[in-house]
């Protein structure tokens with residue numbers, strides 16, 4: 001057999017059975033004892049008509065507060081945090097929403113010798129989504145965003161689609177909307 | 192930045208024809224859900240070459256045998272599903288999580304949103320998970336799922352399929368797909384299967400009957416090898 005990677009297919013409407021039922025969903029990307037600034041991340045998925053998508057799945061992958069990934073290929077001499085595995089996975093509810101509990105990650109090295117701004121790596125799956133849609137969540141008004149080598153690749157007028165925004169009433173709560181399509185379409189990456 | 196902070200790993204890019212495009216109008220749900228703006232090509236940084244790691248603690252023994260998750264046995268044709276998870280250089284992908292979910296033998300999912308008026312099977316949940324072994328091999332025991340109707344177009348039926356989810360070693364290798372059965376007459380009519388432009392790539396979604404894993408007097412064997420993206424060979428790799 002020729003070694004060509006297998007094609008992607010949609011998760012379909014019943015992915016909950018295999019991916020998010022019972023112990024398979026993970027809302028605590030970082031546990032309550034993890035080091036770092038607490039973040040409650042309220043994500044919402046909307047379709048091209050602005051309607052909530054109630055059968056999407058969001059996965060999060062992030063570094064700990066020191067900017068270290070819980071993974072053998074992260075060779076940085078930084079400490080792991082046993083309370084921050086850095087992975088989360090939830091299905092959206094009838095309002096297109098899901099809520100992760102985590103911490104703001106530290107900065108990790110990027111390309112061209114530059115440090116990246118704090119960010120979460122995101123995969124969006126769902127019925128009607130034939131291949132996962134990778135995106136990122138940055139934190140609005142973070143000073144280091146202006147130095148981030150990945151944000152620099154994104155046309156300026158679209159960068160805001162990658163920003164989580166702080167809730168004006170609840171400290172530590174951040175909102176991130178994924179627009180699958182339409183005028184405010186989120187920036188998705190070819191990973 | 193000190194040298195040991197980075198490792199020059201990158202993963203090979205997909206041949207675009209081997210993957211479905213996000214927008215595939217015959218699959219109607221893509222119309223409101225497919226992005227239309229160009230994707231931004233992401234260089235592979237530490238964020239893309241790392242990814243979640245699962246261990247044996249996360250898996251129970253009956254997770255990989257969908258016929259033993261209840262007091263009784265599920266109805267349907269028992270099958271033994273095996274395969275190798277390899278990268279595109281032919282190297283095994285060991286100890287990686289493989290998750291599956293599927294309809295029962297009558298084509299019904301144990302899911303509140305499934306409205307197909309086919310019988311439920313009290314002895315079948317339809318979900319499994321396992322880790323590949325040191326050689327990248329996995330095995331599930333389950334039953335062959337039934338075809339089921341859906342509302343995409345007039346008289347639309349999904350071919351029998353099992354959903355597969357794999358992480359591989361990195362964020363870059365994350366993959367969700369579906370496995371089909373050889374000779375299924377519904378495949379030519381299925382817009383999800385047909386969304387893959389390249390014919391050869393599409394054929395990789397079809398499992399093969401395997402007499403060597405078929406157990407006499409007990410179950411049919413089907414083989415489904417899964418190739419994930421591999422690392423780009425780089426002279427700088429540590």
Ligand SMILES: [Fe+2]
Nearest residue numbers: 012014352354
């Ligand atoms: Fe399905």
